[in-house]
Amino acid sequence: MTRKKRRLMVLLLAGLGLGTATALTLTAFQDNLVFFLSPSDAMANRPPADRAFRLGGLVESGSIERTTGSDGRPSATFRVTDGPTSISVTYSGVLPDLFREGQGVVTLGRLLPDGSFRATEVLARHDETYMPPEVADALRRAGHWNPAQGAAPPAETWNTAPRQREGRSGG
Amino acid sequence: MGGVDGRLTTGTGATAARPNPGGRSLHRFANPGRFLRATGRLMPLLWGAALIVLGAGLLWGLVLSPADWQQGETVRIMYVHVPMAWLAMGGYTGLAILSVMSLIWRHPLADLTARELSPVGAAVTALCLATGSLWGKPMWGTWWVWDARLTSVLVLFFLWLGHAALVRAFDDPERGARTGAILALVGIVNVPIVKFSVDWWNTLHQPASVTRLNAPGMHVDILYPLLACALGFSLLFAAVVLARTRAAVMERRVRALQLARARREEGVPA
Numbered sequence: 001m002t003r004k005k006r007r008l009m010v011l012l013l014a015g016l017g018l019g020t021a022t023a024l025t026l027t028a029f030q031d032n033l034v035f036f037l038s039p040s041d042a043m044a045n046r047p048p049a050d051r052a053f054r055l056g057g058l059v060e061s062g063s064i065e066r067t068t069g070s071d072g073r074p075s076a077t078f079r080v081t082d083g084p085t086s087i088s089v090t091y092s093g094v095l096p097d098l099f100r101e102g103q104g105v106v107t108l109g110r111l112l113p114d115g116s117f118r119a120t121e122v123l124a125r126h127d128e129t130y131m132p133p134e135v136a137d138a139l140r141r142a143g144h145w146n147p148a149q150g151a152a153p154p155a156e157t158w159n160t161a162p163r164q165r166e167g168r169s170g171g
Numbered sequence: 172m173g174g175v176d177g178r179l180t181t182g183t184g185a186t187a188a189r190p191n192p193g194g195r196s197l198h199r200f201a202n203p204g205r206f207l208r209a210t211g212r213l214m215p216l217l218w219g220a221a222l223i224v225l226g227a228g229l230l231w232g233l234v235l236s237p238a239d240w241q242q243g244e245t246v247r248i249m250y251v252h253v254p255m256a257w258l259a260m261g262g263y264t265g266l267a268i269l270s271v272m273s274l275i276w277r278h279p280l281a282d283l284t285a286r287e288l289s290p291v292g293a294a295v296t297a298l299c300l301a302t303g304s305l306w307g308k309p310m311w312g313t314w315w316v317w318d319a320r321l322t323s324v325l326v327l328f329f330l331w332l333g334h335a336a337l338v339r340a341f342d343d344p345e346r347g348a349r350t351g352a353i354l355a356l357v358g359i360v361n362v363p364i365v366k367f368s369v370d371w372w373n374t375l376h377q378p379a380s381v382t383r384l385n386a387p388g389m390h391v392d393i394l395y396p397l398l399a400c401a402l403g404f405s406l407l408f409a410a411v412v413l414a415r416t417r418a419a420v421m422e423r424r425v426r427a428l429q430l431a432r433a434r435r436e437e438g439v440p441a
Contacts, residue, residue: 096312132237
């Protein structure tokens with residue numbers, strides 16, 4: 001009995017120590033564990049110009065300009081925003097399928113002296129919304145959601161909505 | 172026989188009046204015998220339920236459920252990926268509980284189950300990583316990124332592999348079980364990191380859709396088949412682990428019987 005209790009105490013103490021150590025380590029490395037900086041973060045403490053970092057946020061509505069370079073490669077200019085701050089991003093290359101206005105993106109590149117961002121990689125970030133196309137269409141028709149403006153409305157307003165193609169339009 | 176001596180010194184309090192090795196084996200396997208009888212009745216039910224629920228869930232998810240408005244048909248990868256991720260984390264939590272039972276109560280069945288659990292856990296975590304990668308290429312535009320979620324799941328995979336290798340690396344299975352249990356318990360700190368990485372840090376991986384405080388960010392026509400698949404895969408996981416544990420118990424029994432017979436034939440009183 002006492003031996004089991006002693007083992008239990010040792011285990012609990014070891015667990016407590018390990019948990020504390022992990023929590024302290026994670027807090028200490030907080031900044032290094034961040035996969036991307038938001039435009040506000042990047043503007044608040046601007047990384048040095050020669051340092052590549054990831055910039056993440058939403059593609060600002062109406063900001064996408066697609067062009068074709070002289071070598072025939074597609075390129076695009078768009079603004080990445082987190083609400084208060086937005087940064088202009090230029091990228092030449094093929095954008096991922098999910099790339100659109102209002103979509104979350106993570107771009108890798110460098111901040112230029114003029115405050116714009118030159119990206120060498122653009123990844124689309126999927127949010128936690130899973131919606132059948134009919135439901136998304138119904139929300140858009142009813143004016144409850146414009147995907148170009150950002151995230152979907154609160155889930156409880158649509159996650160049990162009936163899924164008929166010829167549904168009530170306009171609500 | 173160094174192994175036997177080692178086991179004697181780490182034995183439970185009730186080892187004082189042990190007559191001989193043969194008697195000790197019988198005493199030791201009395202409980203697993205009950206385990207074999209009980210699980211023997213359970214196994215057909217478990218296999219049956221797993222096949223029915225998983226079959227129905229996969230049909231529902233892969234064929235009958237709607238596509239996603241922006242992911243299209245690629246969303247169906249989730250019906251395998253998410254249950255695998257839940258099982259990887261839930262299974263590891265189970266491994267930690269077995270390790271506590273092993274270290275505190277010296278429960279031999281917990282040792283055996285942990286030993287048989289970790290290869291299945293490693294397989295499930297590998298499937299989670301592989302399906303996630305297959306989804307990431309068309310959706311994100313990359314197979315892999317070193318964000319906090321993906322990296323912590325990779326660490327979880329290595330913990331599973333490490334446990335599976337470590338418990339098998341000792342000549343004395345009990346020492347292997349103890350060492351593996353300590354590794355499993357050290358590794359448990361990674362499970363909350365996996366779970367909350369998407370909330371604590373900016374990650375490319377999306378935050379939780381189902382296990383969050385407000386309403387699931389998933390339409391019910393996608394959510395219900397996902398829950399069915401998760402239940403089906405969990406039943407299959409339980410069935411595979413239990414079947415492996417039963418096989419391991421029987422293997423030990425056969426070995427003990429062979430040992431006893433060999434002793435008898437050599438004239439050692441058993």
